[in-house]
Amino acid sequence: MKLAFIPLGNLTVSKANMRYARKVPDVSDILPTVRSRGVIQPILVRPCAAAPDSEASYEIVAGARRFHAATLVAAERAAEPARAGCGDPGNPAGTGTTPQGADGLAQCASDDLGPDNGDPGVLAPDASGTARLAADTALMPCAILDDDDDASAVEASLIENIARLDPDEVARWECFTRLIREGRTPQHIALTFGLPDLAVRRILALGNLLPRIRDLYRREEIDAATVRHLTLASRSQQKAWLALMDDENAYAPRGYQLKSWLLGGASISTCHALFDVGASKLAVIADLFGDDSFFADCAAFWTLQNAAVEERRAAFLAAGWADVLVMPPDTHFHAWEHEKVAKRKGGHVYLDVRGNGEVVIHEGYLSRKDAARIARAELAASGGDDGMTAKPARAELTSLTQTYVDLHRHAALRAELQGSPGIALRLMVAHAIAGSTLWRVTAEPQAVKSDAIRLSLEVSRAEAVFDERRRGVLAALGLPEDEPSLTGSTGYAMAGARRNLCALLARLVALPDTEVLEVLALVMGETLAAGSAEVEALGTLVGLGMADWWQADEAFLDTLRDREVLLAMVAEVAGPQIAAANAREKGKALKAIIRAHLAGEGGREKKEGWVPRWMAFPPSTYTARGGVGTVLAHDRALAALEPDPDGGVDADADNGGGADPDGIAGGGQAEGEACGDRKAA
Incomplete structure (x- = not known):
């Protein structure tokens, strides 16, 4: 050789x-x-x-x-x-x-x-x-x-x-320590070895341990969690712990039990403090990994924390809340025992104090019993209690006679209603908003577990425009403008429903047809199911261009994981040459390229109006694997929008019945031409 x-x-x-x-x-x-x-x-x-x-x-x-x-x-x-x-x-x-x-x-x-x-x-x-x-x-x-x-x-x-053996963390600490002595910085070490800065700091933190503890860790006689908590300990505490290790009749705590042993009982993290930790001058114990820090004196913490809780309570009362309840650590706030109630309707604030020092604030809640009492009082005041609050001693007709009267009156009214389509339209809108014994319309919850996605939706231009229109409709109907939605009642006109159908109908009858149609458009916007075939059908009919309403943000890019998809997106925003040159890069680097071109950073030409294929109308896929929900929903909508051989629309097709055949065909053709123009551009 x-x-x-x-x-x-x-x-x-x-x-x-x-x-x-x-x-x-x-x-x-x-x-x-x-x-x-x-x-x-x-x-x-x-x-x-x-x-x-x-x-x-x-x-x-x-x-x-x-x-x-x-x-x-x-x-x-x-x-x-x-x-x-x-x-x-x-x-x-x-x-x-x-x-x-x-x-x-x-x-x-x-x-x-x-x-x-x-x-x-x-x-x-x-x-x-x-x-x-x-x-x-x-x-x-x-x-x-x-x-x-x-x-x-x-x-x-x-x-x-x-035939190789990776060095253990203690061996790495020895080498890193030598590099520090030679003038290298932790940042330089991280860059040289391709490690995160936090990983280098964690290895260097082993220097705070006694040599014998490092040897125990090297021989795997203690685990990483124990070592991490020992970095909280002083030299005397480390020696005391080693003495317990040597004593056959004693127990040396490890893991999370070791943290309690070091802190003398309960451990309260500094992140839960409602007061300024630095100004409080309380003693704080921090591990050398830079992750956690805890209060050394729990009693002193609770003295300042309780005072801060009282300050928060006074601030909420000064802000106009009816009451602010402080729940001590031995009790808990359960959401299923309460209902959301606005501040103007007497909602309370609950300060849920946890045993670990955390304080969770719940704004605008009442117990279910109090919420039902307020709802009954409002219903009686509006005259819509239908006699529920006072029962007559004896009715002047039997239940069977009442059924006879109700059914005949209903039959006559629905026959007469056929000659008043304007009233029927307003009645349908009132039903969609308030519900009835036969109707229940639920608003799209827009539920998502990710806080980043929720925030991205809240600050989007589309939500801002829709929310402004909602406030205008609420004002036109005489409803509070701070309501979170127009629709979404408790359903089926049960006791406690926050909308009165007859009062809404009276308001709608007084509005001209154009304003009623605007109310209807808002109702449909709130109750349109996200990810459904109806969204795809309506997007095609109205010729929706997503570039007018949306632009890529961090919340979207953070959800991307597939390298093949990311490479295709790089080709769209940066060009095929750059995508080919980065074919072997990891997803993180590909996302960085996309961000830079969308923002026009580093002298690059800013990519305007980019919309990923999944979000466009019509949507498409980046790979042959499929599995894209919007594409599948669009296929169902497209099948429903296609006219049957007789020139009409199949009313039994998925979500496709009830529209004018000529209007649908014309709208689909216009959308295809518009999409072709956008794609060519």
């Missing part, structure tokens, strides 16, 4: 290599190190069997990941001629350089990785092939094996990848 420096262009991955014929390996963990220090450990190669007469061609037996990482770095350096002074573009592997050259190479790598740098895909070879030529001639440190059989090569590949 001999050592040599071989150009990257003369190296190929051998079929005997255990990573041959697979997808390009993930090198994100070693890429920062290769950028800053080059390839330190030579790769194993042997003369290429396909060209035995050419001594310049070799195949890689072990070290394919180092080879791919060096190739990426070589392409980056070759594509940046203006930065050639930062390092040797012809030697990206970092060999044959002085320590000063290595420092310069690290500096160049950190410049390339800066937040204002161009897309990684821009580092691809140009059309002239100059960059590719420079990358191919870069040198790679290699250990050349004898030209042996394939079995020996396979053995060498397996030994290289299996």
Whole structure:
């Protein structure tokens, strides 16, 4: 075996290599190190069997990941001629350089990785092939094996990848400590080894432990949770804990029991304090990992916390709330025992104080009993109690006679109603808003577990426009403008319903047809089910352009996980050339490219009006795998909107009946033309 420096262009991955014929390996963990220090450990190669007469061609037996990482770095350096002074573009592997050259190479790598740098895909070879030529001639440190059989090569590949032992955290602490003494910073260590800053700080925090505790951790006699809590302990506490370990008749607490032992009982995190922790001057114990901190004196904490709770209570009362109830730690607030009630209707505020020091504030609630009492009082005051509050001693007709009267009156009224479609329309709108014994219309809850998505929806332009229109309709109907929705009553006109149907009908009768239709449009907007085929059908009919109402934000990009989809999106916003050059990048880098082009950062041309295929009307997929709910819903809506052979619309189709056939056909054609124009643009 001999050592040599071989150009990257003369190296190929051998079929005997255990990573041959697979997808390009993930090198994100070693890429920062290769950028800053080059390839330190030579790769194993042997003369290429396909060209035995050419001594310049070799195949890689072990070290394919180092080879791919060096190739990426070589392409980056070759594509940046203006930065050639930062390092040797012809030697990206970092060999044959002085320590000063290595420092310069690290500096160049950190410049390339800066937040204002161009897309990684821009580092691809140009059309002239100059960059590719420079990358191919870069040198790679290699250990050349004898030209042996394939079995020996396979053995060498397996030994290289299996016969290794990763250093434990204590060994890493020893090495990191030496680097700190040599003048390296934790940030520099994190960049060199491709580790998060927090991971480096956690390893360095082991220095606060006694050597014997570190040895116990190295031998796996104590777990990571115990070590983490021991970083909270002083040297004397660590010695006391070790004494318990040595005492056969004593128990040395571990894990979360150790935290209670160190803090003398209950542990209260500083994040739960309602007061200024710094100004309070209370003693705080923090672990050296930088994650948690706790109050050393729980009694002093509760003195200040209770005073802060009283201040919050006084502030809520001054703001106009009817009452503010403080629930001590031995009681709990249960949402199912209460109902949401607005402040103007007598809603209360509950301050739920937890045993761990946390205070949860619940605004605008009443117990179900109090809420029902207020609802009955309001119903009686409006005259819509239908006699529920006072029962006559004896009715003057039997229940059977009452049924006879009701049914005949109902039959006469619905026959007469056929001649008054305007009244019928207003009655239907009132039913949709207030409900009845036969009607229940529920508003779309827009429920989502993610706070980021909920906030994104609340601040969107579409929600702002719709909310402004809702306030106008509520005012026109004489309803409070601070109501969260127009529809969404308790349903079926039960006792406690917040809408009175007859009062709403009287308001609607006084409105002209144009305003009634505006109310109806708002009702339909609130009660339209998200993700349904109706959304797709209406979007097609009205020619909805999502670019007018939506633009990509962090909440959307954070939900993306599929690399194939992200690459397709990069091609849409940045162009196919950049997408091809970044085909091997991770999703995080692809998202960064999309963000930069949508925002026009770093000298890029800002991409205006981009809408992902799933959100467009009509929607489409990025891959052949399918599984996109909007596309499936659109297919159902499209099938319902297509006219039958007789020139009409199938009324039994999914969500498609009841519309004018000509209007639907015309709307669908206009939408297709509009979408074609937008796609071409």
